[in-house]
Amino acid sequence: MxxxxxxxxxxxxxxxxxxxxxxxxxxxxxxxxxxxxxxxxxxxxxxxxxxxxxxxxxxxxxxxxxxxxxxxxxxxxxxxxxxxxxxxxxxxxxxxxxxxxxxxxxxxxxxxxxxxxxxxxxxxxxxxxxxxxxxxxxxxxxxxxxxxxxxxxxxxxxxxxxLFPELYNKSIKNKLMAIGSIKGDDVTKDDAVFYIFDYLKVNYPHYLDNIVEKGSSKENAYEFILEFAKKRNFIKKGGIGDYYRGRNTFLKDFNDGIFGRVTLESPEDYEQIKI
Ligand code: GDP
CATH class of the missing domain: 3.40.50.300 (P-loop containing nucleotide triphosphate hydrolases)
Structure with a gap:
């Protein structure tokens, strides 16, 4: 930090x-x-x-x-x-x-x-x-x-x-974590992954199908990451996906752009744009 x-x-x-x-x-x-x-x-x-x-x-x-x-x-x-x-x-x-x-x-x-x-x-x-x-x-x-x-x-x-960015709101912070500009800790990494998941679900729903097995749960980010972990063979005892490895790998892969082309914001998302 x-x-x-x-x-x-x-x-x-x-x-x-x-x-x-x-x-x-x-x-x-x-x-x-x-x-x-x-x-x-x-x-x-x-x-x-x-x-x-x-x-x-x-x-x-x-x-x-x-x-x-x-x-x-x-x-x-x-x-x-x-x-x-x-x-x-x-x-x-x-x-x-x-x-x-x-x-x-x-x-x-x-x-x-x-x-x-x-x-x-x-x-x-x-x-x-x-x-x-x-x-x-x-x-x-x-x-x-x-x-x-x-x-x-x-x-x-x-x-x-x-340049050190201005972290003046949560969504800016999440986006900067998504693009690897800030690293964050366990809590903020969760925030960023949940943010990306919600954004993809609304704006690029078909991408989620490429990231996890078809038909698997995309109800919430936590379950989604467990499915992603399983797909990557990050499995814990009992056959459950390893959430932490899954989350960290998801963030890295998202940042590398391997899931597809994504832009995380549109001018319409902002009430006021400081230029
Ligand atoms: P810096 O922190 O601003 O110096 O950023 P780096 O030059 O270290 O780049 C960060 C990461 O982004 C590296 O993994 C680069 O390979 C990658 N990268 C840089 N430019 C591009 C680009 O135009 N497209 C893609 N896909 N990756 C890029």
Whole structure:
């Protein structure tokens, strides 16, 4: 879990790094386009070109996620979508991102930020092993900062900015657990699994049939997880499914997107949307 000290330190580090970039690439999880944004950082980014990147587009419900993309575009954001697991990230940067980054230095410079698990390391690690350079002649600000050279035109800051999301309500917390941004404990894991189950039951009922044996109980999340555990051969003495192993595996598999394409929220679900 995070402590105010961590959050303060992370914010300070982002603030410092913002002074030396022209654009902020904020990665979002396309399955939770609202919950995976970190609004309390907006004021930090105020004077920077902000590019929202919906990552994990391969495992989202594209129709639902497109509604968010339209909404963010209407509000004036540059919004791009990608699947960093298989997309050629260099080409993505060159062809889709670069034109939105203003040129203030010799080259265009950007920082990658996002809440945990949205794909920041995947993005940055794709360039690892390539030449990293140290640019820096402003004492106390840029000294020692490592850059990744994408090409002559673009450089990316080697340190991803971890944003700590605002856990201002229970459903946001559950969604962030579903997409692996927060880990939680026994109680909150139960909450998240029950939340996902209810959501799938209403919005994607046919998925439940793929997850457990046809005809098995889908009355409530607890029984559903027991059935899921049995299907995975997590069986306790007496032939009962192992709830804890089942629950943890269900959360992991859901997060990996193996049950199918799901998006956990629509703009209509919110009375008020902070943009
Ligand atoms: P970070 O915490 O923001 O640095 O996130 P990571 O880069 O460690 O990614 C978290 C997980 O998401 C890893 O298992 C990645 O392989 C996976 N991942 C990243 N991008 C994508 C994507 O576009 N699609 C899918 N399906 N998985 C992704």
């Amino acid at each position: 995070w402590y105010p000290g961590h959050i303060k330190k992370a914010k300070e580090s982002i603030k410092k790094n913002l002074k030396i970039v022209d654009a902020v690439l904020e990665l979002l999880d396309a399955r939770a386009p609202y919950a995976s944004r970190a609004y309390e950082y907006e004021s930090l980014f105020r004077n920077k070109q902000k590019i929202l990147i919906m990552n994990k587009y391969d495992i989202c419900d594209q129709e639902k996620t497109e509604k968010w993309i339209d909404l963010y575009k209407e509000k004036g954001y540059v919004v791009l979508k990608t699947n960093l697991k298989s997309e050629n990230i260099k080409k993505f940067l060159e062809n889709k991102v670069a034109k939105h980054i203003p040129l203030n230095y010799k080259e265009k410079r950007a920082i990658i930020v996002g809440v945990p698990n949205v794909g920041k390391s995947t993005f940055i690690n794709r360039f690892k092993g390539k030449k990293s350079t140290t640019i820096g002649n402003t004492p106390g600000v840029t000294k020692g900062v490592q850059w990744i050279t994408v090409n002559k035109e673009i450089k990316i800051l080697d340190t991803p900015g971890i």
